Amino acid sequence: MNVKTEVKQIGLYINGKYVPSSSHRTFEVKNPATQGVIALVSEATEEDVNQACLAAREAFENGPWRTMSVAERCEKLRRMAEIILERKEEIAGLDAIDVGKPYHSTVQHEVPRAAHNIHFFADFVQMQGGETYPMEENFVNYTRYEPVGVAALITPWNVPFMLTTWKLGPCLAAGNTAVIKPAEMTPLSVSLLGEIAKEAGIPDGVVNVVHGLGSVVGTALTEHPAVDLVSFTGSTATGKRIMKNGADTLKKVSFELGGKAANIIFEDADLDKAIPGSIHAAFMNSGQVCLAGSRILVQRSIFAEFLERFTKAAMELKVGDPQNIDTKMGPLVSEQHYQKVTSYLEIAKEEKAKLICGGKRPELPEYLQKGYYLEPTVYVQENPKSRICQEEIFGPVVTLIPFDTEEEAIQIANDTEYGLNGVVWTENLQRAHRMSHSVRAGTIWVNCWFVRDLRAPFGGFKKSGVGREGGHHSLEFFTEAKNICIALK
Known part of the structure; x- marks a missing residue:
């Protein structure tokens, strides 16, 4: 086209x-x-x-x-x-x-x-x-x-x-x-x-x-x-x-x-579904989505496997001309917004987050050199109170946060001023209900993301x-x- x-x-x-x-x-x-x-x-x-x-x-x-x-x-x-x-x-x-x-x-x-x-x-x-x-x-x-x-x-x-x-x-x-x-x-x-x-x-x-x-x-x-x-x-x-x-x-x-959704991955999650689902939640529209699953909470027992597979999938996303059929991520919307998003790269350094991939402009053809592009960017941050885990970045920047117990996941998920949505990946039905009841947000998706029935209520808790x-x-x-x-x- x-x-x-x-x-x-x-x-x-x-x-x-x-x-x-x-x-x-x-x-x-x-x-x-x-x-x-x-x-x-x-x-x-x-x-x-x-x-x-x-x-x-x-x-x-x-x-x-x-x-x-x-x-x-x-x-x-x-x-x-x-x-x-x-x-x-x-x-x-x-x-x-x-x-x-x-x-x-x-x-x-x-x-x-x-x-x-x-x-x-x-x-x-x-x-x-x-x-x-x-x-x-x-x-x-x-x-x-x-x-x-x-x-x-x-x-x-x-x-x-x-x-x-x-x-x-x-x-x-x-x-x-x-x-x-x-x-x-x-x-x-x-x-x-x-x-x-x-x-x-x-x-x-x-x-x-x-x-x-x-x-x-x-x-x-x-x-x-x-x-x-x-x-x-x-x-x-x-x-x-x-x-x-x-x-x-x-x-x-x-x-x-605004939102800063927790995307919670339990050790019993089906990673063949959770990883592409989490990639979509993190990087759709270059992360410029209020519902983005930008805080990815991963149970520590599967953290290494999830990180490896998620990073591989993120690096395979095609960034480029929005008109090309194989493009999965376009540019950020403006210079002002690009400056805001990339300012968090410096904040992440100050907070000693570990950069796994991205964090820079991709290599693109000459006609796209003036576009405000950023590679899919993945950090690991052990401190869920850090700014990159708390503030809405609204770009292709996500943080992976390890947790050990269900109670810890709930505490991290709710420790934010936002409450628009959340995501839970688990094959345990009782846990799915417990987490959905405990996370304070207007919409909770279980083993899916961005599924909307227009009859259902949509809106957020808190700010x-x-x-x-x-x-x-x-x-x-x-x-x-x-x-x-x-x-x-």
Whole structure:
């Protein structure tokens, strides 16, 4: 698959059409594999954000979206999902050059999942009912679940299109309108969502997309009085700022924040499954995944064998051009992020972690020399309290930590400010249940990783998030429950 690299012009999408910024300012987006400029994106001002929010409010209050039948609304969402699949090569191509992720994985997995996100919530909302509570005194109560209003959907740069549809699906299915702010580093695929919605028959103003820095656009969006709720995926630090910004207008918030998952390997684990599973959890998307299994806890009796086999598998990962079919790892997303990730290489030295492999740029062809590449990097660190074991690096850097007993593994796993997810590898069913109950995280995968049922709750303990999304948890966030009490006499 060859993606054209001419510079694209990306506008803001407000009230059914693409428009330039009111200041006519733009910012560059670069291909992280080559550092070539791939897009000039309109940089929204506070006034542009205001216009987008007002368009979304007008569409909610006076447009047909909120009041049309659930069946009609969901049929338009299903059409939106179909259009996403019809344009999957285009969308995957944009994510590949924008994020630097392997194209073939994106087109085969992420874009179909994005379409499924929309389709699932269209089906799911149509199956929902309410509660009815008859009273002996000749009254009856029943509930309705009504849309909240205007939602700000603020999405990260690592899986931009798929994670945006994960929020947009339930938001629209419930009857809300939306202003989307994608990450400024990776706006290309998300910029298509407005026109895809329009082609699907969704009214103007229901889906709006604004671009720019979080400090300007994100702040204006999360402070705006026309915005009723904020769904955000990103860093814990940014989540704290959004919560403060929205406090004066009492916005509902749903946050999926950082993670530092423990991936726990017991001596009875099936290493033929645990090693490729752990490689995938460590290095998918160059480790730029909030769910990454970056703390690998290995029982000491099998530590040497696991280390040897895991290191061999890591060194065999093909790092290179995201457009090549055999590439398993692309570059890091930007210079700023590359500097952050590689700063931990020095921290690891200071903490006397043992470097097993990686820790440097790979040898690559000339046209990739400006890309921000890093080899899969593996450390052994006996001290689980060290910074490389505690802080979210968000890159292809993992630490192996030995442990002796189940109790010690639980203590190490829980000794972090994060609690998004965890992974357990064991063939002992009772141990699997004990560990799953004991590790304090929102999702525990046993003998697998990154398996998602959209009906299940998703979110984090501690500083990994606020609230849950998925299934009825998403609908509870994107709706208001109304009780109606009727006198029968």
